[in-house]
Amino acid sequence: MSQPLRVAMIGAGGMASAHLKAIGPFEDAAVVAFCDPDAAKIEARVAELRGIRPDAAPVAYSDPATMLADADPDVVYVLLPPFVHGPAERACLAAGKPFFVEKPIGLEAGLTRELAAEVEQRGLLTCAGYMNRYRAGVSRARELLAADPPALVHGGWIGGAPNPQPGDTNIGSWWVIKEKSGGQIVEQCTHTFDVLRYLCGEAVEVYARAAHGFNTGIYHYTIDDASSVVLQLANGGVANLMSACVAGAGGGGVWLNVYARQTTCLFTGWDHAAKILRKGEPAEEIQGEPDIFSVEDRVFLDAVRSGDGSGIRSTYPDAAKTLLLTLAANESLASGRAIAV
Numbered sequence: 001m002s003q004p005l006r007v008a009m010i011g012a013g014g015m016a017s018a019h020l021k022a023i024g025p026f027e028d029a030a031v032v033a034f035c036d037p038d039a040a041k042i043e044a045r046v047a048e049l050r051g052i053r054p055d056a057a058p059v060a061y062s063d064p065a066t067m068l069a070d071a072d073p074d075v076v077y078v079l080l081p082p083f084v085h086g087p088a089e090r091a092c093l094a095a096g097k098p099f100f101v102e103k104p105i106g107l108e109a110g111l112t113r114e115l116a117a118e119v120e121q122r123g124l125l126t127c128a129g130y131m132n133r134y135r136a137g138v139s140r141a142r143e144l145l146a147a148d149p150p151a152l153v154h155g156g157w158i159g160g161a162p163n164p165q166p167g168d169t170n171i172g173s174w175w176v177i178k179e180k181s182g183g184q185i186v187e188q189c190t191h192t193f194d195v196l197r198y199l200c201g202e203a204v205e206v207y208a209r210a211a212h213g214f215n216t217g218i219y220h221y222t223i224d225d226a227s228s229v230v231l232q233l234a235n236g237g238v239a240n241l242m243s244a245c246v247a248g249a250g251g252g253g254v255w256l257n258v259y260a261r262q263t264t265c266l267f268t269g270w271d272h273a274a275k276i277l278r279k280g281e282p283a284e285e286i287q288g289e290p291d292i293f294s295v296e297d298r299v300f301l302d303a304v305r306s307g308d309g310s311g312i313r314s315t316y317p318d319a320a321k322t323l324l325l326t327l328a329a330n331e332s333l334a335s336g337r338a339i340a341v
């Protein structure tokens, strides 16, 4: 076998842990460096990596550009909270390093457009963390809906509110702060907006309304309690995507229902278990993949090794469109107007 791919990670929190569990067992990859200002996070990730690869000796850094120059990885994973994007991606672009970036890929439309244009201009391989695009049920639905355009979609993410504590250093320290996470539409329901785009094409207009004042007494809380976003699709269809973190008693979850004349696609749960109904045919049931990060990371690392990015289903420039769509929903919330996308 040729040399293992040298993988570096920027951000050593929860999603670094998830991608380590996926990449750690790959024989043709070696995680060689972590970059995070929080040394305790790096220590925790190194311990996890050594649990999978006892000989691993990754080096710790606190600055992305220094890490890229010093560790010279073949590929970089950018696993940062939404509000700190920019320097990591610029460092990857300057060094010509292919990069993976977790969703949402930022919070600022201008910066994201600029980075997307640079990625395209340089032809750099990128992959964004919209892992549901690799699911078998989503792939089957895309194939059927290509010939049978959807007229109606509804879906969303409904859960309870997290309970961050002062001094938290994980996702709890930023998720409930809208200026840092973008809110539930941008941070979480983004997965559903992305699957909507993947299955049904682009939206041309969004109109959103939100509920406030139901979640009380949560530290630093500035996000919407619940929202409903109506989308007009370019194909003439309509969609309604809902988000809520007020369902403390349960009964919520993740779902997406897509209706076309001959095809109904019903996705349920985080793993997007699919039930596909076709006129005159038996129902198809397709289970969700529990190890979807392994599937996603395998595709990206294979692309980096071969230089052929055709298997990547969500690139940085494409993920930028999902971010802009969710930011348009936030703009509608703020202005009370329908926003053209």
Ligand SMILES: NC(=O)c1ccc[n+]([C@@H]2O[C@H](COP(=O)([O-])OP(=O)(O)OC[C@H]3O[C@@H](n4cnc5c(N)ncnc54)[C@H](O)[C@@H]3O)[C@@H](O)[C@H]2O)c1
Residues within 6 Å of the ligand: 010, 011, 012, 013, 014, 015, 016, 035, 036, 037, 038, 041, 079, 080, 081, 082, 084, 102, 103, 104, 129, 130, 131, 169, 170, 171, 172, 187
């Ligand atoms: N694909 C999915 O299903 C999924 C699930 C959860 C989270 N996410 C996304 O993954 C991203 C990361 O989330 P997380 O749960 O790992 O967050 P986290 O808060 O657990 O970890 C983020 C890490 O980034 C570090 N960090 C902050 N600023 C930095 C900087 N300038 N340079 C380097 N490191 C820095 C923090 O110290 C922390 O260790 C978020 O965008 C989140 O929305 C995706």
